[in-house]
Amino acid sequence: MAVSFMPVRSGHKEIETLQLQGLQWTVAHAYNHSPFYRKRLEAAGVTPDTIRSLNDLRRLPFTSADDLQIDYPFPLRAVPFEKIVRIHASSGTTGKRKVLSYTQKDIDDWATMFARCYEMAGLTREDRVQIAVGYGLWTAGVGFQLGCERFGAMAVPVGPANTDIHCQMLVDLQSTVFCSTASMALLMAEEIERRGLRDRIALRTIIFGAERHSLRMRRRIQDITGVEHIFDIPGLTELYGPGTGLECRIHEGVHYWADYYILEVLNPDTLEPVAPGEVGEMVVTTLRKEAAPLIRYRTRDLTRLLPEPCPCGNPLPRHDHILGRSDDMFTFRAVNIYPGQIDHVLSTIAGVGSEYQVHLFHREDGRDVMRIKVERALGADGSQDERIADAVASEIRWKILVRAQVEVVDFGTLPRTDRKSRRVFDHRRP
Numbered sequence: 370m371a372v373s374f375m376p377v378r379s380g381h382k383e384i385e386t387l388q389l390q391g392l393q394w395t396v397a398h399a400y401n402h403s404p405f406y407r408k409r410l411e412a413a414g415v416t417p418d419t420i421r422s423l424n425d426l427r428r429l430p431f432t433s434a435d436d437l438q439i440d441y442p443f444p445l446r447a448v449p450f451e452k453i454v455r456i457h458a459s460s461g462t463t464g465k466r467k468v469l470s471y472t473q474k475d476i477d478d479w480a481t482m483f484a485r486c487y488e489m490a491g492l493t494r495e496d497r498v499q500i501a502v503g504y505g506l507w508t509a510g511v512g513f514q515l516g517c518e519r520f521g522a523m524a525v526p527v528g529p530a531n532t533d534i535h536c537q538m539l540v541d542l543q544s545t546v547f548c549s550t551a552s553m554a555l556l557m558a559e560e561i562e563r564r565g566l567r568d569r570i571a572l573r574t575i576i577f578g579a580e581r582h583s584l585r586m587r588r589r590i591q592d593i594t595g596v597e598h599i600f601d602i603p604g605l606t607e608l609y610g611p612g613t614g615l616e617c618r619i620h621e622g623v624h625y626w627a628d629y630y631i632l633e634v635l636n637p638d639t640l641e642p643v644a645p646g647e648v649g650e651m652v653v654t655t656l657r658k659e660a661a662p663l664i665r666y667r668t669r670d671l672t673r674l675l676p677e678p679c680p681c682g683n684p685l686p687r688h689d690h691i692l693g694r695s696d697d698m699f700t701f702r703a704v705n706i707y708p709g710q711i712d713h714v715l716s717t718i719a720g721v722g723s724e725y726q727v728h729l730f731h732r733e734d735g736r737d738v739m740r741i742k743v744e745r746a747l748g749a750d751g752s753q754d755e756r757i758a759d760a761v762a763s764e765i766r767w768k769i770l771v772r773a774q775v776e777v778v779d780f781g782t783l784p785r786t787d788r789k790s791r792r793v794f795d796h797r798r799p
Contacts, residue, residue, distance in 0.1 A: 374485040374519075374520070384628060384685075388627065388628070389422065391628075391629075391655075392631065392654065393417065394656070395655060395657075396415070396420050397417035399447055400416065403445060403447035409664075413429065414428075415429060429654070431652070431664075432666045432667070433667045444468065445662065445663070448659055448660050452660070454476065457506060457610060458506040459508070467607065470661050475660055482516070482609065482613055483512055483516020483517075486516060486602055486612050487517065489618075489624065489683070490576065492520065494520075496546050497544045497546065498522050499542070500517070500525060500526045501527055501528065501530075502528070502578060504528050508609070508610025510526065510528055512609075512610040513576075513611065516612050525544055529553070532557060536561070536566060543570070545574065549575070551587075554599075555785060558593040561594060567595060572596055574596055575596050578602045578604050578611045581708070581709060585722070603625075608655065608666070613625060622679070622687035624683055625685070630656055630663075632688060634673060634674050637667075637695040645674060646676065648672065649672075650669060651671070651672050653665075671693050671695055674687070693708055699793055704770055706771070708792050711725070714761070718761055719746075720746050720753050720756075721744070721757060721761065723744070724744045724790070725741060725742060725744065726783060727739065727792060728742070729794070741775050744780050749780075758775040758777050
């Protein structure tokens with residue numbers, strides 16, 4: 370019988386009990402072993418014995434990426450150095466990387482969470498998982514590999530190599546699963562199509578990590594490769610790394626591992642809870658993390674909770690796909706805009722490809738101008754460019770309440786990348 374990595378007790382009441390126990394442990398652990406947290410908690414008037422219910426979560430202070438910079442190079446550390454077996458890091462906003470520490474238990478917990486992702490995606494031990502994300506200080510590659518090995522499938526750790534190597538491995542090793550950013554998956558899909566490899570590969574599943582993507586991009590990759598399922602996997606270095614949740618085969622939001630962390634969705638300005646189903650900032654509190662526990666950590670990622678039961682029957686709670694970041698927002702003519710809003714508009718218009726760019730300029734009279742470059746869909750008739758441009762401009766005006774100039778360019782004109790695609794280019798001078 371195959372081993373399951375899902376929690377044995379996963380009903381609502383059982384999860385609440387686990388969360389309260391984990392919250393009490395985390396506050397006590399941070400208070401007793403982290404000078405940083407001890408100072409913060411005492412300033413908030415919180416001691417471990419004051420945490421008696423999940424409602425007491427709101428009494429706890431927030432932490433943010435700025436705190437990781439202040440406490441650099443071992444921020445939030447709550448264990449002796451001899452218990453730290455690994456560090457990972459991601460880029461920071463002030464030049465210093467965000468460095469996070471891991472104990473062996475942290476690594477084991479992360480592996481279990483990631484194995485749970487592969488299980489939810491419907492993989493078996495017969496699958497061959499080709500990993501195309503980065504290795505090194507980043508959590509991505511080693512996280513995908515760690516979970517694959519814990520799950521028991523075959524890992525093919527290629528990393529972000531060139532398309533020649535990836536195509537060779539897909540053909541020679543008959544990999545069934547491909548793990549990458551959405552941009553890398555699109556690049557590979559178009560390469561598979563260009564080389565006529567679809568009938569020579571065994572790919573059935575793609576797992577996206579670390580990059581927001583549009584439904585149109587997802588559909589294009591699926592049409593080219595013929596894969597049965599594409600899954601979105603969230604990932605945050607501060608919260609272990611990728612693997613802290615996955616969308617199920619129903620593809621209606623992301624199930625997250627509520628037995629390992631508490632997820633709040635708050636208004637990023639007031640830091641109060643938003644109404645169920647409304648978009649807000651994801652704030653996380655870990656329940657088992659030893660080396661660098663998180664207490665109400667502001668991720669800046671925007672999402673919404675999905676309170677309805679999932680049709681798949683799994684009782685673990687869900688949040689929506691990451692819709693953007695609160696610090697990715699740009700302001701155009703006094704309107705706050707997130708790239709995800711533009712993604713959504715473009716996904717509804719026939720004849721538009723998956724790739725686009727937004728360019729912002731100042732006119733000579735000082736007014737702002739937005740120019741959106743969109744690719745024509747593969748095989749679309751160039752004679753329809755005017756109609757497409759008018760449709761995009763009209764929907765942007767109707768849905769986002771701003772005017773934009775729209776330029777339709779040939780398919781394949783905009784750059785592809787094996788990393789995250791840059792969408793917004795602000796050429797305005799401060």
